[in-house]
Amino acid sequence: MFKKVIAGFIAALSILFLVACGANKNTNHPSEKPVVTVTTSFLYDMVDQLAGDYVKRELIIPAGEDPHLYVAKAGDLKKLQEADLVLYHGLHFEGKMVDALEQGGVAVSKDFKKSDIGTMDEDGESVVDPHFWFDITPYKSAVQVASEELQKLIPDKQSAISKNTKDYLAELDRLDAWNKEQLAAVPQNSRYLVTPHDAFNYFARAYGFTLYAPQGVSTDSEVANSDMIETVNLIIEHNIKAIFTESTTNPERMEKLQEAVAAKGSQVEVVTGEGKELFSDSLADTSAFSIFHI
Numbered sequence: 001m002f003k004k005v006i007a008g009f010i011a012a013l014s015i016l017f018l019v020a021c022g023a024n025k026n027t028n029h030p031s032e033k034p035v036v037t038v039t040t041s042f043l044y045d046m047v048d049q050l051a052g053d054y055v056k057r058e059l060i061i062p063a064g065e066d067p068h069l070y071v072a073k074a075g076d077l078k079k080l081q082e083a084d085l086v087l088y089h090g091l092h093f094e095g096k097m098v099d100a101l102e103q104g105g106v107a108v109s110k111d112f113k114k115s116d117i118g119t120m121d122e123d124g125e126s127v128v129d130p131h132f133w134f135d136i137t138p139y140k141s142a143v144q145v146a147s148e149e150l151q152k153l154i155p156d157k158q159s160a161i162s163k164n165t166k167d168y169l170a171e172l173d174r175l176d177a178w179n180k181e182q183l184a185a186v187p188q189n190s191r192y193l194v195t196p197h198d199a200f201n202y203f204a205r206a207y208g209f210t211l212y213a214p215q216g217v218s219t220d221s222e223v224a225n226s227d228m229i230e231t232v233n234l235i236i237e238h239n240i241k242a243i244f245t246e247s248t249t250n251p252e253r254m255e256k257l258q259e260a261v262a263a264k265g266s267q268v269e270v271v272t273g274e275g276k277e278l279f280s281d282s283l284a285d286t287s288a289f290s291i292f293h294i
């Protein structure tokens, strides 16, 4: 019953959204800044970098909430209806809002190469992995798409947005170089990353890490006991010293892994808590940004 109600709500949302987007481009707020509604904290930041002075931004999924599981609320409908532009990730990242978003929004992943988005599961099947922000190449493609859409939305600010885009892409390149420099300090045989859900394939590919995650690329699935046991064995086998929690998932699973490792006579640290956990599916709240400022 509950599922049916949700499905009905999403269907209604899709239709209203379609009508709104078809009818209201640039006509809602003739004397105000155009409204850009985005799904995630990543895109909220991206739009700020590119056109922060020229648009009003609306965010659907708050920082720290899990986008895989997020279900649109009534207030989100208003944000979608009133938007002059809607930007979302795609690749089924916003798994519960796909229908509504596909009908009127622009997916920033639309220009990705097929070879950039696939990952293999343990059965050798190719699965679409949405966590592209850990690899600068697809992230830059997403920035270009957002930039083009913003330039179309505000043609008289085209040259300013274009300059912001150039500056931002250069900053991303500097950040990537800084990442490589920092990660070079980690010895090759220690480059293992154990996380709750499988969000770091792009990171692993870009920076040469091996990953283990008891849960798949979405958090929308149960964790099999066999996957937990396998991860415990891998932690012991590779003498992994630390495993990580995420800001968007329950830390309990990693504590259970730690207990299971201890039960086999080994030790592993759980890196957790504010400012220490991994920001896999959301940026940090802006109040925490100063800690990470480079």
Ligand SMILES: [Zn+2]
Binding pocket: 068, 131, 197, 198, 199, 217, 218, 219, 280, 281
């Ligand atoms: Zn995820």
